[in-house]
Amino acid sequence: MSQRKSSRAGAGAKAAAAGHIHFVQGNEACVHGALYAGVSFFAGYPITPSTEIAEHLAERLPGIGGAFIQMEDEIGAMCAVCGAALAGAKAMTATSGPGFSLKQEAIGYACMAEIPCVVVNVQRAGPSTGLPTKVAQGDVNQARWGTHGDHSIVVLTASSVQDVFAITVEAFNIAEIYRTPVILLFDEVVGHMREKLIIPAPGELPVVERLRTAVKAGVNYHPYLPREDGRLPISDFGDVHRYNVTGLFHDIFGFPTENPEQVSKLVYHLVDKIENRSHLLARYKEFYLEDAEHILVSYGSSARSARHLVEGRRRKGDRIGLLELQTLWPFPAQVVREKTAHAKNVFVVEMNLGQVMAQVKQATAHPDRVFLVNRMDGMLVTPTDIGKVMRTVEGRGF
Amino acid sequence: MAFQKLIRERFFPHLWCPGCGHGTVLNGLLHAVDELGLDQSSLCMVSGIGCSARIAGYVDFHTMHTMHGRALACATGLKLARPSLTIFVPMGDGDATAIGGNHFIHACRRNIDLTAIVLNNRIYGMTGGQYSPLSGQGILATTAPYRSIDPAFDVVQLALGAGATFVARTTAFHVKEIGSIIKKAVQHKGMSVVEIFVQCPTYFGRKNKIGDAVQMLEQYRDRTAPLGSKKLEADPSLIARGIFKDEQRPEYCEEYAKIIARAQGKEA
Amino acid sequence: MEAVSINERWCKGCGICVAFCPKEALVLEHEKARHIPDRCIACGMCELYCPDLAITVDTSKKPARAKKEVA
Numbered sequence: 046m047s048q049r050k051s052s053r054a055g056a057g058a059k060a061a062a063a064g065h066i067h068f069v070q071g072n073e074a075c076v077h078g079a080l081y082a083g084v085s086f087f088a089g090y091p092i093t094p095s096t097e098i099a100e101h102l103a104e105r106l107p108g109i110g111g112a113f114i115q116m117e118d119e120i121g122a123m124c125a126v127c128g129a130a131l132a133g134a135k136a137m138t139a140t141s142g143p144g145f146s147l148k149q150e151a152i153g154y155a156c157m158a159e160i161p162c163v164v165v166n167v168q169r170a171g172p173s174t175g176l177p178t179k180v181a182q183g184d185v186n187q188a189r190w191g192t193h194g195d196h197s198i199v200v201l202t203a204s205s206v207q208d209v210f211a212i213t214v215e216a217f218n219i220a221e222i223y224r225t226p227v228i229l230l231f232d233e234v235v236g237h238m239r240e241k242l243i244i245p246a247p248g249e250l251p252v253v254e255r256l257r258t259a260v261k262a263g264v265n266y267h268p269y270l271p272r273e274d275g276r277l278p279i280s281d282f283g284d285v286h287r288y289n290v291t292g293l294f295h296d297i298f299g300f301p302t303e304n305p306e307q308v309s310k311l312v313y314h315l316v317d318k319i320e321n322r323s324h325l326l327a328r329y330k331e332f333y334l335e336d337a338e339h340i341l342v343s344y345g346s347s348a349r350s351a352r353h354l355v356e357g358r359r360r361k362g363d364r365i366g367l368l369e370l371q372t373l374w375p376f377p378a379q380v381v382r383e384k385t386a387h388a389k390n391v392f393v394v395e396m397n398l399g400q401v402m403a404q405v406k407q408a409t410a411h412p413d414r415v416f417l418v419n420r421m422d423g424m425l426v427t428p429t430d431i432g433k434v435m436r437t438v439e440g441r442g443f
Numbered sequence: 444m445a446f447q448k449l450i451r452e453r454f455f456p457h458l459w460c461p462g463c464g465h466g467t468v469l470n471g472l473l474h475a476v477d478e479l480g481l482d483q484s485s486l487c488m489v490s491g492i493g494c495s496a497r498i499a500g501y502v503d504f505h506t507m508h509t510m511h512g513r514a515l516a517c518a519t520g521l522k523l524a525r526p527s528l529t530i531f532v533p534m535g536d537g538d539a540t541a542i543g544g545n546h547f548i549h550a551c552r553r554n555i556d557l558t559a560i561v562l563n564n565r566i567y568g569m570t571g572g573q574y575s576p577l578s579g580q581g582i583l584a585t586t587a588p589y590r591s592i593d594p595a596f597d598v599v600q601l602a603l604g605a606g607a608t609f610v611a612r613t614t615a616f617h618v619k620e621i622g623s624i625i626k627k628a629v630q631h632k633g634m635s636v637v638e639i640f641v642q643c644p645t646y647f648g649r650k651n652k653i654g655d656a657v658q659m660l661e662q663y664r665d666r667t668a669p670l671g672s673k674k675l676e677a678d679p680s681l682i683a684r685g686i687f688k689d690e691q692r693p694e695y696c697e698e699y700a701k702i703i704a705r706a707q708g709k710e711a
Numbered sequence: 712m713e714a715v716s717i718n719e720r721w722c723k724g725c726g727i728c729v730a731f732c733p734k735e736a737l738v739l740e741h742e743k744a745r746h747i748p749d750r751c752i753a754c755g756m757c758e759l760y761c762p763d764l765a766i767t768v769d770t771s772k773k774p775a776r777a778k779k780e781v782a
Binding site (some may be wrong): 448449450452455456457459460461462463464465467469470471473474615616619620622644655656657660 | 725726727729731758759760762763764765
Binding site (some may be wrong): 291350 | 454483484485486487489500503504505506507508509510513516518519521522523524525527528539545546548598600616617702703705706707
């Protein structure tokens with residue numbers, strides 16, 4: 046059996062009958078997106094509300110010569126993804142809540158060893174076992190800071206089934222370009238709701254293939270020496286270049302080092318390769334922001350309620366708009382600052398105690414005009430919930 | 444002998460203490476690989492954390508130095524993604540039987556084609572001599588100042604119970620056995636577990652007044668006997684060495700290849 | 712060339728080769744192993760015992776006497 050390299054761009058989409066209209070859950074759309082992006086390996090462990098991703102990939106991957114494995118635990122699943130990625134596979138895992146906590150150790154390994162991979166977290170309410178079948182968005186900070194030590198990471202989200210597909214393709218592309226784990230931070234509502242999905246034809250969306258080194262056998266290959274553009278061409282395990290991969294601080298050959306200069310250089314490289322490109326990584330959607338006095342900032346399923354309210358109020362002539370974030374980390378502070386510069390009030394709509402609100406307050410010139418509209422009871426935040434808070438802030442009573 | 448081509452000479456002398464058995468295992472492994480004449484670019488080593496994990500840095504294979512206890516899980520992904528690789532997984536007490544115990548039993552259960560080498564020194568060496576799940580009762584360690592009360596795992600029984608299809612044990616004294624057993628383990632299709640008793644004179648030997656490396660090796664010589672030997676029969680208190688199991692059972696990646704064929708409608 | 716060569720830079724002087732050489736053909740001097748060619752039968756055991764990978768034995772250089780003895 047040969048190596049499971051990522052399939053040709055869009056090969057998965059072909060099998061899923063590109064162009065046809067599907068009526069699927071968000072979790073299924075994630076699977077379609079992953080296949081479109083060329084996923085060839087999945088390791089996972091059953092956990093609500095992400096399990097459908099594993100189930101669908103278990104069915105689909107062998108058909109394209111890929112591999113699915115149900116590991117003994119969440120930790121093992123993330124580790125297997127790291128191993129498979131080094132063998133050349135486009136690899137992913139999916140989890141929720143406690144499973145995401147367990148994966149943090151190996152996510153840190155992937156950050157340090159610069160292993161491209163995609164980790165889906167379909168959020169449920171926590172801490173601990175929390176509410177396994179109910180929605181929440183409480184893992185925003187964990188997705189950024191869940192693993193120990195200074196590092197950076199890319200965290201993306203989406204609010205519709207169609208967007209889940211597209212952002213999943215983006216996640217794989219970003220993982221390849223930056224040699225980093227990318228977290229897809231969905232939530233229970235987005236994961237389970239059914240909507241229309243139109244799968245683009247192969248080639249319609251860009252698919253980034255793994256950048257493999259052009260260095261020939263017998264010539265010194267430096268696995269951890271970034272090119273001028275910051276990219277790090279890889280050599281798969283089993284190919285001609287034998288090198289070391291470690292979670293320790295390492296030199297350009299991949300061997301452990303405690304040299305202060307090299308340690309510092311590496312930690313700045315790991316952080317800067319992402320943070321310095323936050324403008325390239327910022328994905329967002331905007332609705333009626335041009336003249337908006339009141340701006341809602343939201344993401345994931347909360348953004349659907351926010352949009353519903355905005356559409357309704359616009360029809361009544363209110364100058365209200367929505368900034369829907371799809372990149373949560375690196376936090377698109379510049380986008381938020383610019384888009385909210387002229388707003389009277391900014392309402393951050395989310396299902397946690399203000400994790401993105403804290404970032405919005407930092408980003409904007411007027412933190413005193415930023416208000417939180419939230420719900421943290423396992424229920425989807427509703428347009429009514431948002432309206433109540435807005436009326437209070439606007440001095441119009443409940 | 445031409446093991447020089449199999450090592451990264453620039454990192455020698457290695458970091459292990461004088462008399463540490465880990466070097467002897469590395470030595471035996473290199474001899475085995477050299478004699479098997481395997482294609483070097485198909486050789487991988489995936490290790491965890493601790494003294495044993497540092498073996499990976501010294502061999503000129505594709506090497507992945509992972510997290511404590513996670514080597515087998517990483518190796519499982521690597522192997523399933525590229526089944527043509529030959530993968531060695533050296534592990535210490537903690538890697539194999541404590542923090543990595545779950546990965547260990549499940550790799551055995553799946554019968555995935557990996558060669559796991561458990562370097563049993565009955566101590567956590569890298570962190571300075573704490574007792575391990577392989578220490579056994581009555582042992583002195585920095586975290587067992589009044590002697591340990593924890594019974595030890597029997598690695599061989601654990602591997603057999605979990606379903607590994609090649610299970611063997613030897614010691615750092617029996618240097619020819621190390622090579623011959625590792626050779627058989629690599630050639631075996633399926634999960635191979637080779638337990639090797641290795642001396643840690645620095646922490647285990649000194650703390651437990653067993654003596655230096657030579658005295659510890661003499662114990663391995665005197666307190667073990669080959670499976671099926673008269674010596675073992677005469678003294679049941681001796682620890683058995685040799686190959687406990689060498690059986691064929693469907694290998695995980697080969698079984699998955701059948702799944703692929705089925706999914707693609709190519710099933711015979 | 713002698714049958715046994717010792718890489719002094721790698722040798723950590725643990726004494727394992729000295730203790731288990733069947734012919735007492737190795738000694739420790741200034742914490743390094745030293746080879747005594749007269750006693751050596753080039754059996755190769757010290758190469759396998761050495762935890763420092765510091766010893767290589769050219770077993771083709773077995774003295775005739777030793778070959779007979781081993782046989």
